[in-house]
Amino acid sequence: MEDNLLFRIVKPDESLSGFVESFWLLHNATGKDKEIVVLPDGRVDLILSKTGTQPFHIMLSGLETLPQPVILEADTLMCAVSFKLPATELLFPNRISNLLDYAEYLPDDFWGFDQNDLLDFDNFCQKAAAKITALLPDKTDDRKLRLFQLIYADKGNLTVRQLSEAVFWNSRQINRYFTSQFGLSLKSYCNILRFRESLGHLAKGNLFPELNFADQSHFIKQVRKFSGVIPKELLKNENDRFIQFSTLLPE
Structure with missing residues (x-):
């Protein structure tokens, strides 16, 4: 930095x-x-x-x-x-x-x-x-905690259907909960987590997707959506302006 x-x-x-x-x-x-x-x-x-x-x-x-x-x-x-x-x-x-x-x-x-x-x-x-x-309360909703454990453990790579089946919670209800509580759908949130995880791969110079992206085009589209630039430009990180990305760069 x-x-x-x-x-x-x-x-x-x-x-x-x-x-x-x-x-x-x-x-x-x-x-x-x-x-x-x-x-x-x-x-x-x-x-x-x-x-x-x-x-x-x-x-x-x-x-x-x-x-x-x-x-x-x-x-x-x-x-x-x-x-x-x-x-x-x-x-x-x-x-x-x-x-x-x-x-x-x-x-x-x-x-x-x-x-x-x-x-x-x-x-x-x-x-x-x-x-x-x-x-923090002594007791929490175990189903919600399990849902988030899976989301974070798999870094947004599981589909809404897979998550729904794993926690026995209807996918429509999950999305209603996410939209009401957090302002976006579960799928949208998982996309953000996958983008974030991809920063670690980009920091190592890998410009190709290693996570659950459909293909290279989809990967580039998602990186551009969340960073405003293509992967190659994000890797350059001129003037150290992409602040979270900077913390991942090897010393």
Whole structure:
């Protein structure tokens, strides 16, 4: 990653692995604004942030279905929690379906956070994990958890029919649940996960699909849809602008 554009990521303990994908920090210490493209990754992010010109604030960023050009201001500092979908239904009372390709501001003291939490990333991770653990209910819907376990384990490669049969849940009901709760169909969400998984293959220089894409043309079409460019251009990643892709590049 570009000099002084700092990124750290921490995985949660096993007890939270079904609900939290990661905790991460991003700091633009380059001294200048940077143009980046945020790629869809199937996560919902709770982000604490401040910049050289903007005061401390907290946002909840919903699922993204399109590449999002963003100006990362100089001195931007972010600490965030990336949630898997099961957590969003349990932790946030209102459905996130209205946050598709969108984000909303939360109170600056949400979950007891404040701007000092940006100064110690390890402490932020511990504080966030403790809060999430306290808020999660003792019992959850086993059928939903099993559904998401399969979705994430196979990285979006199973069909809706296969998932439906595995969890004994009607596919129409599953799609109704996904659309109502998250703002998109299960198939659309799986497409995002497959795209994201393909980034690891592209980072190794493989421009041909290794996942469950129909053919090379379909692979290129999906990469273009979610990144705005063809695989070859994504691999080049000029100026390190595709932010999630950058974290996958070999050292």
